[in-house]
Amino acid sequence: MPMPRDPADLPKHGRRRPRAAHIVGQNIGLILAVTILFLSIVIFAGMFLVQQDRLPGSFEITSTVNNTMPLALAAIGQTIVVLTRGIDLSVGGVIDLTNALAAIFLPGSVLHMIIVSILIIVAGGLAGLVNGLIVGLGRLQPIVVTLATLSIFQGLAIRVLPQPGGSVPTGYTEFLVNTSGPTALLFLGLAALGWMVLRRSRLGVDLFAVGNDEPAAIALGVRAMRTKILAYTIGGMLYAVAGLFLAANATGGDATTGDDYTLTSIVAVVLGGVNLFGGRGSAVGAICGAFITTMIVNILFFAHINPLYQSFYEGLFLVIAVVFGGLIGRLVRRGS
Amino acid sequence: MNSPHAATAESVAVLGAQTVSKAFGGVQALRGASLVLGAGEVHGLVGENGAGKSTLIKVLGGRIAPDSGTVLLDGQPVRLSGPADSTRRGIGTVFQELTLLPWMSVAENLLIGREPRFPLGLIRRGALAGEAEAVLAGLGIHHIDPRALAAEVSLAERQIIEIARVIIRKPRILLLDEPTSSLVEREVEWLFARIRELRSQGTSIVFTSHRWNEITSIADRITIFRNGKEVGTYTAIDETEAITLMTGRRVEAMYPPLPSVPANAPPALAVSDASLGGAATFGFSLAAGEILGIGGLAGQGHRELFTGLFGAPPLKRGTIRVDGKPIRIARPSDAIRAGLGIALVPEDRKGEGLLLPLPVRDNLTLPILGRISTFGVIRGGEEARMSREMISRLKIRTPSAAQPVGTLSGGNQQKVLVGRWLLAESRILLLYDVTRGVDVATKHEICELIARLAQEGKAILFYSSDTEELAHLCHRVLVLRGGRVAAELTPPALTAEAIVSAAIRDADAA
Ligand SMILES: Nc1ncnc2c1ncn2[C@@H]1O[C@H](COP(=O)(O)OP(=O)(O)O)[C@@H](O)[C@H]1O
Numbered sequence: 137m138p139m140p141r142d143p144a145d146l147p148k149h150g151r152r153r154p155r156a157a158h159i160v161g162q163n164i165g166l167i168l169a170v171t172i173l174f175l176s177i178v179i180f181a182g183m184f185l186v187q188q189d190r191l192p193g194s195f196e197i198t199s200t201v202n203n204t205m206p207l208a209l210a211a212i213g214q215t216i217v218v219l220t221r222g223i224d225l226s227v228g229g230v231i232d233l234t235n236a237l238a239a240i241f242l243p244g245s246v247l248h249m250i251i252v253s254i255l256i257i258v259a260g261g262l263a264g265l266v267n268g269l270i271v272g273l274g275r276l277q278p279i280v281v282t283l284a285t286l287s288i289f290q291g292l293a294i295r296v297l298p299q300p301g302g303s304v305p306t307g308y309t310e311f312l313v314n315t316s317g318p319t320a321l322l323f324l325g326l327a328a329l330g331w332m333v334l335r336r337s338r339l340g341v342d343l344f345a346v347g348n349d350e351p352a353a354i355a356l357g358v359r360a361m362r363t364k365i366l367a368y369t370i371g372g373m374l375y376a377v378a379g380l381f382l383a384a385n386a387t388g389g390d391a392t393t394g395d396d397y398t399l400t401s402i403v404a405v406v407l408g409g410v411n412l413f414g415g416r417g418s419a420v421g422a423i424c425g426a427f428i429t430t431m432i433v434n435i436l437f438f439a440h441i442n443p444l445y446q447s448f449y450e451g452l453f454l455v456i457a458v459v460f461g462g463l464i465g466r467l468v469r470r471g472s
Numbered sequence: 473m474n475s476p477h478a479a480t481a482e483s484v485a486v487l488g489a490q491t492v493s494k495a496f497g498g499v500q501a502l503r504g505a506s507l508v509l510g511a512g513e514v515h516g517l518v519g520e521n522g523a524g525k526s527t528l529i530k531v532l533g534g535r536i537a538p539d540s541g542t543v544l545l546d547g548q549p550v551r552l553s554g555p556a557d558s559t560r561r562g563i564g565t566v567f568q569e570l571t572l573l574p575w576m577s578v579a580e581n582l583l584i585g586r587e588p589r590f591p592l593g594l595i596r597r598g599a600l601a602g603e604a605e606a607v608l609a610g611l612g613i614h615h616i617d618p619r620a621l622a623a624e625v626s627l628a629e630r631q632i633i634e635i636a637r638v639i640i641r642k643p644r645i646l647l648l649d650e651p652t653s654s655l656v657e658r659e660v661e662w663l664f665a666r667i668r669e670l671r672s673q674g675t676s677i678v679f680t681s682h683r684w685n686e687i688t689s690i691a692d693r694i695t696i697f698r699n700g701k702e703v704g705t706y707t708a709i710d711e712t713e714a715i716t717l718m719t720g721r722r723v724e725a726m727y728p729p730l731p732s733v734p735a736n737a738p739p740a741l742a743v744s745d746a747s748l749g750g751a752a753t754f755g756f757s758l759a760a761g762e763i764l765g766i767g768g769l770a771g772q773g774h775r776e777l778f779t780g781l782f783g784a785p786p787l788k789r790g791t792i793r794v795d796g797k798p799i800r801i802a803r804p805s806d807a808i809r810a811g812l813g814i815a816l817v818p819e820d821r822k823g824e825g826l827l828l829p830l831p832v833r834d835n836l837t838l839p840i841l842g843r844i845s846t847f848g849v850i851r852g853g854e855e856a857r858m859s860r861e862m863i864s865r866l867k868i869r870t871p872s873a874a875q876p877v878g879t880l881s882g883g884n885q886q887k888v889l890v891g892r893w894l895l896a897e898s899r900i901l902l903l904y905d906v907t908r909g910v911d912v913a914t915k916h917e918i919c920e921l922i923a924r925l926a927q928e929g930k931a932i933l934f935y936s937s938d939t940e941e942l943a944h945l946c947h948r949v950l951v952l953r954g955g956r957v958a959a960e961l962t963p964p965a966l967t968a969e970a971i972v973s974a975a976i977r978d979a980d981a982a
C-alpha cells in the first residue's frame with residue numbers, strides 16, 4: 137500500500153533563482169564571447185596607439201568590419217547547422233563557388249546585378265540542400281558528407297573560374313562594403329534581426345529541439361529530417377552571401393579564396409559560445425566570434441608575428457577558447 | 473477496483489490494438505498483442521521487463537509503426553503517421569524514456585508547439601515563463617522554476633513536467649509508460665489525483681508501473697503482458713496470481729518466509745545519538761541475521777542515513793559501533809574496511825556505484841582488486857571464477873561475465889551491486905530501495921536473496937519505498953519521524969497498515 141498522502145500534495149513553493157541568474161547561466165557562452173571581443177578590441181587599440189600614436193579611426197573600423205563580413209555570415213550559417221548537432225565542412229567550397237560565379241556573372245545593369253545576386257544565393261541554397269538531403273535522408277555523418285561535398289564544390293568553382301579574375305562593378309562593391317564608412321554593419325544588423333525572427337519561429341524551435349535530443353524531438357512531433365535539410369540549405373544561402381561580400385571586397389573572384397572559411401567559421405562558432413554538440417548557441421555569438429577572429433589577426437599583425445604562423449596562433453586561441461569556455465560553463469552550472 | 477467505470481469499459485472501446493507484432497532486428501518485442509481501452513477507464517498494463525509494454529505504447533502513441541496488426545481508434549482502423557499525428561487525434565503519450573530537451577527551459581519544454589505568440593505568429597519568448605508558471609499552477613505544481621533549464625531540475629521534476637506537458641494538451645486518450653518510476657509518494661499521489669480528475673472528465677488512460685500497489689489503487693482493469701503478448705485482462709486479481717501469469721512460473725508468495733534471528737545474537741551494527749540534520753537524535757541496533765526495516769514518510773532523511781553509514785558523506789552526528797567497537801566512518805573506504813557494504817538505487821539509475829560500460833565481472837570485483845592481484849596485476853583466473861560463482865549464486869541474468877553492466881535490466885544491476893559487497897565480505901548490508909523500478913519477478917528473486925543472506929548471518933538494514941515490502945521482509949521496522957524513532961513495529965503488529973498509520977499519526981502531530 138502506498139505511503140500516506142501529504143495533505144499539502146506537491147510543495148506549495150519552490151526555489152526560484154533570480155531572473156538575472158538564469159539569463160547569465162543560460163547565455164554564458166555569449167557573455168564570454170562579448171567579453172573576449174571587448175578585451176581583444178582594447179588590446180588592439182592599445183597596440184595601435186603605441187605604434188601609431190593615435191587610436192584606430194574610421195578607416196580601421198571600416199576595413200575591419202568589411203573584412204569580417206564574409207566570416208560573420210559564414211559563421212551564422214555554420215551556427216544554424218551546428219545547432220542541429222551537425223557540422224558543415226563544405227563552407228569553403230560553397231564560398232569558392234559562389235565567389236567565382238559572382239566574378240563572372242555580376243557585371244551588368246543594377247537590375248541584372250540584383251537578379252544575379254539572388255540566383256547566386258539560390259545556388260548556395262542548392263549546394264546546402266544537397267548536403268542536407270544526403271545528411272537527412274541518408275542518415276549519414278555530417279562530417280563525412282560535407283567533407284566530400286567540400287571537394288566537389290571546390291572542383292566546380294575551379295571549373296567556373298580556372299584563374300583568379302573576373303570583375304565586380306564598383307557600384308556593387310560600394311553598396312555592400314562601402315569603403316568610406318562601416319555601413320556593412322547595417323547588413324549585420326539585418327542578419328541579427330533575421331536571427332531573432334528565426335529564434336521565435338517554429339523552425340527555430342525545431343532547430344534547437346533537434347540539436348538538444350533528436351529522438352526526443354521526433355517523439356514531440358518535430359520533423360527532424362526536414363529541419364536538418366532546411367538548416368543546411370539556409371547555411372548554404374548564407375555562405376553564398378559571404379561569397380558575394382568576399383567578391384565585393386576583392387572586386388574580383390578567386391576559386392580558392394573561400395577555402396579558409398571552413399576552419400575559421402568553426403573557430404568563430406566556438407569562440408561565439410555555440411556548443412558543438414548542438415542545441416545551444418546564437419548567431420549573435422557567432423558574429424562576435426567572427427570579430428574576435430579578425431581582431432586576433434590584427435593583434436598578431438601589430439605584434440609583428442610572421443603571417444606564416446598565423447594559423448598556429450589561431451589554432452592555439454581556439455584550443456584555449458574551447459577549454460576555457462568548458463571550464464566556465466561547468467563552474468556556472470556548479471554554482472547554480 | 474470494482475469502480476462503476478469498469479462496467480462501461482467493456483461497452484465502448486476508444487483505442488485498441490489488434491494482433492500487433494513488432495520486431496527490432498532479431499528481437500520480437502510484440503507477438504500479436506491486443507489491448508482494448510474502454511471509454512473513461514484507467515487500464516493498468518503490467519508485465520516483466522521486456523514483456524513489450526513500452527513497445528505497445530509506442531505503437532499506440534504513433535512513435536513506431538507495427539510490422540503487422542492494426543490500431544483501432546473509436547473502432548476504426550487508423551494508420552498513425554507519427555507522434556504529431558497521434559497528438560492531433562487526441563492521444564497524449566508520456567513515453568518511458570523522458571523526452572525533455574535538456575538545454576531548453578522548463579517553460580520552452582512545457583509549451584513547445586503551443587507557445588504564446590504575437591499576432592504575426594512569432595513566439596513571445598518573454599511571455600513563456602509567465603504562461604508556464606500559470607499552466608503549472610493550474611495543475612497544482614508550484615515548486616518548479618519555469619525559467620530553469622530542463623537539465624537543471626531533478627529527475628522527478630522532469631517527469632512531472634513531462635506529464636504536465638501531455639495533460640495540458642487535453643488528450644482524450646492518455647498513455648502513461650512507467651510515469652511513477654522516479655516519483656516519491658506525494659508525487660505519485662499528485663499524479664493519481666490528476667488521473668482521477670481526468671477519468672471523471674471521460675479521459676481514457678493506460679498506465680504501466682512495476683509497483684503493484686499503484687496498479688491496484690488506480691486501475692479499473694488490468695492487462696497482463698508476457699513475452700510480447702497479453703495473457704489476459706482482469707478486473708480483480710491478486711498479486712501472486714498476477715506474478716504467476718507474468719512469469720509463467722508458479723509463485724507461491726511474493727515474499728519468502730523469514731529465517732528466525734538467533735536468540736541473543738550480538739549486535740553487528742549499533743548506532744546511537746544519530747542526527748539527520750535536526751536537533752532530534754535516534755539510535756538502533758542490528759543483529760547478525762536480522763533484517764531491520766526503516767520506514768516513515770518520504771523526505772525524512774532515510775537516504776542520508778544510509779549514505780551516512782557508508783561515509784558518503786558521513787553522518788552529521790552519531791556514534792557507530794561495529795561488533796561493539798566504536799568506529800569512525802569518514803569515507804566509504806572506512807565503511808568497507810569495517811565490513812559495511814551499500815546498495816542503493818541512484819536517482820537516475822546511473823552513476824553511483826556501477827561503472828555502466830564495464831563488464832559485470834569488473835563491477836563485481838572492483839573493491840577486492842587488491843586482494844586478487846599479485847604485484848598489482850590481477851589474477852585473471854581467480855577473478856573469472858569469483859565472478860562466475862557470484863553470477864550463479866545471485867541468479868544474475870546476464871549472457872556472460874563480460875557483458876557491460878549497463879545493458880542489464882535494473883533488477884540485475886542491483887544484484888551485481890549486492891554481489892560486489894558479498895565478494896568484499898561485507899557482513900552488514902545497507903540496502904536502500906533496491907527493488908525500486910524493478911519488475912515483480914526480479915523483485916521476487918531479490919526478496920528471496922535478501923532472506924537467504926539473512927539466514928547466512930548477514931546483518932541487513934533495509935529501506936523500501938514499498939511499505940508492503942517493508943512489512944513482509946523485515947523482522948522489525950523502525951518508523952522515523954522528525955529525526956526520531958516514532959514507532960518500533962514487530963510481528964504481529966508489523967503490517968503495512970501499521971507502518972502507514974504510525975507515519976500518519978506522526979504527520980498529524982508534526
Ligand atoms: N529500439 C529497440 N531496439 C532493439 N530492441 C528493442 C528496442 N525497443 C525494445 N526492444 C526490445 O524489445 C523487447 C520489449 O521491450 P519493451 O517494450 O521496452 O518492454 P517493457 O516495456 O515491457 O519492459 C525487449 O526485449 C527489448 O530489449
Ligand SMILES: [Mg+2]
Pocket residue numbers: 522525526527568649650
Ligand atoms: Mg518499458
